Amino acid sequence: MKLTASLTSPYARKIRILLAEKHIPFELVVDSPWETATSVPALNPLGKVPVLETDEGETFFDSPVIAGFLEALDHPPHLIPQDNMSAVRVRQTEALADGILDAAVLAYLETLRPAEARMASNVARQHDKIERALIRLEAQLTGDWFHGERISLADIAVGCALEYLDLRAPELKWRERHPRLKAFLAKLGARDSFVDTRPPG
Structure with a gap:
C-alpha cells in the first residue's frame, strides 16, 4: 500500500x-x-x-x-479497543487532539498572511481553543496512557498534537502549565515510531 x-x-x-x-x-x-x-x-x-x-x-x-x-485489517496490536464503548472514548480523545491540530494550523496560517491583513483576534481565538483542550487532556490523563494499560490511537493522536505545537506554536509554552502532558510526551516521544517520523527542521 x-x-x-x-x-x-x-x-x-x-x-x-x-x-x-x-x-x-x-x-x-x-x-x-x-x-x-x-x-x-x-x-x-x-x-x-x-x-x-x-x-x-x-x-x-x-x-x-x-x-x-x-x-x-485486524493487524495487531489493536490501537482502537474492540469493545464498542471503549473505542468511542478513544476516538473522542483522538477528536480532541485533532481539534488542537485544526486550531494550531489555522493560527499558523493566519501568521503567514501579510501583516496588514493579519487578525490577531483570530490567532487568539485558536489559541484559546488549544488551551481549553490541553486543560481537558491534562485532567483526563490519570495513568500512563489515556485509555487502558497500553498505547492506543488516543495516545498517538495526542502525542502528534503536542509535538505539532512545539513545531508551529512554541510561543504557547504548554509544558509550563501541563506537567502530566509534559511527562507523557517525554515517554511517548522516545518511541521509535515517534523518533522516526519527527518532521524535519
Whole structure:
C-alpha cells in the first residue's frame, strides 16, 4: 500500500506512526497539496493529506478514516479497543487532539498572511481553543496512557498534537502549565515510531 503524505503534516504523521506500531509495510509518497505540481487532488478531491491507497487501488482519506481502515485489517496490536464503548472514548480523545491540530494550523496560517491583513483576534481565538483542550487532556490523563494499560490511537493522536505545537506554536509554552502532558510526551516521544517520523527542521 501507499501513503501520500507531507512530512510536516501532523495528520499524516499520526497514520505513519500507526503503520509503524503495527509493523505494516508501506510506500511513503512525499507530496504536499501546497505545491503547484501536487498529485494530491487526484487522490483526494478535498486536496488534503494523508491519502492511503491499497494494493487494489482503493483510496482512503482523512486520518480518522484511515485509522479505522487500518484497524479493520485486524493487524495487531489493536490501537482502537474492540469493545464498542471503549473505542468511542478513544476516538473522542483522538477528536480532541485533532481539534488542537485544526486550531494550531489555522493560527499558523493566519501568521503567514501579510501583516496588514493579519487578525490577531483570530490567532487568539485558536489559541484559546488549544488551551481549553490541553486543560481537558491534562485532567483526563490519570495513568500512563489515556485509555487502558497500553498505547492506543488516543495516545498517538495526542502525542502528534503536542509535538505539532512545539513545531508551529512554541510561543504557547504548554509544558509550563501541563506537567502530566509534559511527562507523557517525554515517554511517548522516545518511541521509535515517534523518533522516526519527527518532521524535519
